[in-house]
Amino acid sequence: MAKAVKMADIAKVMGVSTVTVSKALSNQKGVSEELRARIKSKAEEMGYKTASALYRERARMNVSYTFGVIVSDRFLDKYESFYWRMYQEVATAAVQKGCFTMLEVLQAEDEETLVMPKLLHEKKAEGLVIIGRLRQEYLDRLMEQVDIPIIFLDFADRNGTYDAVISNSYFGMYVMTNYLFDMGHKDIGFVGSVFVTDSITDRYFGYVKSLCEHGMEVNKEWVLDDRNPQTGRSDVGFEWKLPAKMPTAFVCNNDVAAAMLVNKLEQEGYRVPQDISVAGYDNYQPPGLCDVRVTTYEVDMQEMAKRTIKNMIRKISGEPYKQGVTIVNGRIIYKDSVRKIL
Known part of the structure; x- marks a missing residue:
């Protein structure tokens, strides 16, 4: 043959x-x-x-597709279960379309030494989904070797060259910060290691846009890291540092950071939301992480996963689909961590 x-x-x-x-x-x-x-x-x-020819052959034989899914273990630390949930949504969306997924967790050492995923070597996947941004050098090498359709999920390349599905982080955080202003807050801090991930960066600038429109400047002392900027991990080599003068509210880049901040504030004698309000992002608060239900901006993971699988199938089959970056909006989920002040 x-x-x-x-x-x-x-x-x-x-x-x-x-x-x-x-x-x-x-x-x-x-x-x-x-x-x-x-x-x-x-x-x-x-x-x-061509992919469309292969698709027609597989359709005649009633054979389903298998999609490889790659996520770095940097995003899967003790509390970062958001991407596990994202993968579950992708797997569910694939099954609903008669397809299957294979997950490979990329080890930090392999990412640093440019060891390519086993999924590529074994050639068992017809399409590849990457959840969360990989290190740029690794991503560049990977894209040189991939000869199957690929879609980025929850991040986009800097030039918009490749197909991606992302949440509207910039606008979402802009809306979330505006909500805090509407609740009477003016001194608002941001929690997130700004340039560690694309989503944190986008959310930070959404926060900055809201501050600018309300005539406020960014107080650098109120921009707090939520993880080790070098490793990207929040469970190893990281310690919370609160400012000497506190704002009346913090908006956090995700719900894990929000819950951890609530715990830190309570340890220091502050009450949430009576003394300081805290808003999160994602609408994914791990059970038992803190005793306050955090008001948040929901990322529609289910819709993101559905669009990823839909685009992947169409991409493989040669059918028309929306090329480039697909942006999915979310909404505020009101809970118990923000209070209105006069």
């Missing part, structure tokens, strides 16, 4: 990258029409089977 032609084989013959071949064959932006035509011609000449 002849060996199946891969995108990497075409790329080698054409003297271009696998990413360029992928864009050309899937009609994505970033490739000139002249080069696209030459790549498609060479692919046909070499006997490359």
Whole structure:
């Protein structure tokens, strides 16, 4: 049996990258029409089977797809179960479409030494979902080697080149901070290690936008880390540091940070929300982490997962789908951690 032609084989013959071949064959932006035509011609000449052709063959045989899912263990520390929940939603959405998922947790050492996922070597997946941003050097190397459809979930590449599904972190945090102003607060702090993840960065700038529109400046003493900026972990090598002068409210980049902050404030003798209000983000508060139900901005994980699987199937089959970055909105969930002040 002849060996199946891969995108990497075409790329080698054409003297271009696998990413360029992928864009050309899937009609994505970033490739000139002249080069696209030459790549498609060479692919046909070499006997490359397009994703749509493979899909039709599998449909006739009633065979389902298997999607690989990769997440870094940096996002799966003691309390960071948000991405476990995200994966569960992806797996559920896949099953509902007659497909299956295989999860690989990328170890920190492998990410640092650029060891590629086993899912790629074993070639058991027809599509790949990456949950949470990987280190840039690793991501660049991975994209050079991937010859199957790929979608980023909960982050996007800096140039918007690849397909991604994200929550509207910037607008969501803008709305959440506006809510605190509406509740009478003016001195508002932000909790989150700002440049550790894309979502924290986006949420920080949503917070800044709200402050600017209310004529307030950012007080750097009120911008608190919620994890070790070097490792990205909140369970190892991290200690909370509160400012000498406290704001009347904090808005946090996620509910785990909010719950941990509530505990720290209570240890220091503050009451939530009587003395200090705390707002979270995600609407995923691990049970038993704190004794206050945190008001939060809900990330619609179910919708994000559904759109990811829908786009992946259409991407593989060659059907039309929304290319680029898909943004999913959320909503405020009112609970017990914010009080109105005069």
